[in-house]
Amino acid sequence: xxxxxxxxxxxxxxxxxxxxxxxxxxxxxxxxxxxxxxxxxxxxxxxxxxxxxxxxxxxxxxxxxxxxxxxxxxxxxxxxxxxxxxxxxxxxxxxxxxxxxxxxxxxxxxxxxxxxxxxxxxxxxxxxxxxxxxxxxxxxxxxxxxxxxxxxxxxxxxxxxxxxxxxxxxxxxxxxxxxxxxxxxxxxxxxxxxxxxxxxxxxxxxxxxxxxxxxxxxxxxxxxxxxxxxxxxxxxxxxxxxxxxxxxxxxxxxxxxxxxxxxxxxxxxxxxxxxxxxxxxxxxxxxxxxxxxxxxxxxxxxxxxxxxxxxxxxxxxxxxxxxxxxxxxxxxxxxxxxxxxxxxxxxxxxxxxxxxxxxxxxxxxxxxxxxxxxxxxxxxxxxxxxxxxxxxxxxxxxx
Numbered sequence: 433x434x435x436x437x438x439x440x441x442x443x444x445x446x447x448x449x450x451x452x453x454x455x456x457x458x459x460x461x462x463x464x465x466x467x468x469x470x471x472x473x474x475x476x477x478x479x480x481x482x483x484x485x486x487x488x489x490x491x492x493x494x495x496x497x498x499x500x501x502x503x504x505x506x507x508x509x510x511x512x513x514x515x516x517x518x519x520x521x522x523x524x525x526x527x528x529x530x531x532x533x534x535x536x537x538x539x540x541x542x543x544x545x546x547x548x549x550x551x552x553x554x555x556x557x558x559x560x561x562x563x564x565x566x567x568x569x570x571x572x573x574x575x576x577x578x579x580x581x582x583x584x585x586x587x588x589x590x591x592x593x594x595x596x597x598x599x600x601x602x603x604x605x606x607x608x609x610x611x612x613x614x615x616x617x618x619x620x621x622x623x624x625x626x627x628x629x630x631x632x633x634x635x636x637x638x639x640x641x642x643x644x645x646x647x648x649x650x651x652x653x654x655x656x657x658x659x660x661x662x663x664x665x666x667x668x669x670x671x672x673x674x675x676x677x678x679x680x681x682x683x684x685x686x687x688x689x690x691x692x693x694x695x696x697x698x699x700x701x702x703x704x705x706x707x708x709x710x711x712x713x714x715x716x717x718x719x720x721x722x723x724x725x726x727x728x729x730x731x732x733x734x735x736x737x738x739x740x741x742x743x744x745x746x747x748x749x750x751x752x753x754x755x756x757x758x759x760x761x762x763x764x765x766x767x768x769x770x771x772x773x774x775x776x777x778x779x780x781x782x783x784x785x786x787x788x789x790x791x792x793x794x795x796x797x798x799x800x801x802x803x804x805x806x807x808x809x810x811x812x813x814x815x816x817x818x819x820x821x822x823x824x825x826x827x828x829x830x831x
Contacts, residue, residue, distance in 0.1 A: 479561030482508030495535035553759035554823030587619035589702035601706035717827025734815035771811035
């Protein structure tokens with residue numbers, strides 16, 4: 433749910449998982465007004481695929497009947513996990529008098545079922561995902577009105593650093609020439625049936641100093657119907673700010689498109705954080721990582737980092753996925769290793785018999801403060817030593 437907890441009524445058979453409900457809408461129009469609700473849907477995305485017994489459903493609310501009526505559904509499927517999933521479009525006419533009144537609503541919900549990992553319950557967690565996009569309700573439409581006539585930014589921006597999503601500001605200032613990336617890829621798609629001309633503009637804003645730090649244009653370029661372009665923009669810029677301990681830059685990419693385009697998806701922003709931590713992830717976990725089964729009770733799992741100056745490690749943030757009935761509630765030893773020829777070597781620090789802890793929010797890290805700060809310089813590794821064969825289920829960012 434929204435706080436990161438497994439639903440209390442979740443089970444391995446079938447249960448209602450999530451709802452996405454519209455506000456009340458005034459549909460007081462005559463029959464034959466050409467009112468359609470259209471949307472795109474995709475099973476799995478970067479998450480877990482819904483099985484054939486799972487489904488996505490759409491309901492309409494009739495104020496006259498004071499009831500929700502199912503009008504559409506899509507089953508899950510049994511395609512291989514790595515099969516490419518494409519978005520499909522649904523076009524739903526709204527022409528019944530019981531819906532053509534003030535107070536109409538629509539809502540999506542999904543039926544899900546927990547994976548049945550009897551021998552590995554730590555893997556039983558958030559599952560059966562669907563993506564929904566381009567939800568459009570309007571009148572004077574027709575069944576063939578399926579082309580959005582829009583040019584859209586279709587992927588998020590990424591970090592402008594070579595190796596990290598975020599890193600300490602004082603460290604970046606020492607090695608900015610080697611850690612600054614050269615490209616800022618912008619991915620956009622023409623969802624129209626005609627060729628479009630698009631201008632690409634970029635801004636980098638120093639949030640703490642409240643000033644525009646850098647701007648540049650990517651020029652104008654034609655994009656063919658249904659084409660996706662990955663434009664490797666070159667900022668020719670290195671982050672600079674007078675702050676001593678932290679900095680925050682907001683990177684904005686904007687497409688200048690035709691006046692009839694929807695403008696909500698022509699601009700995207702990304703916040704480049706420089707604080708007191710290193711991070712590889714973008715803050716969301718689409719999957720879980722762990723090791724389980726025979727022999728797992730002696731496994732060490734480590735993630736490599738590099739401190740570019742002599743510095744002090746005081747805490748490690750970990751996001752554990754909650755598992756069904758707290759199946760991954762098991763002891764582990766939080767561990768820091770030295771580097772030895774590119775692999776974890778001698779142990780620098782161990783804190784024994786900790787358990788997964790959580791914040792009451794989805795994708796929120798829990799901070800494990802070290803009882804004794806550890807001096808690091810150059811490569812080092814953080815991770816854990818397992819005490820049992822349970823899948824620990826640490827959040828994994830598939831982006």
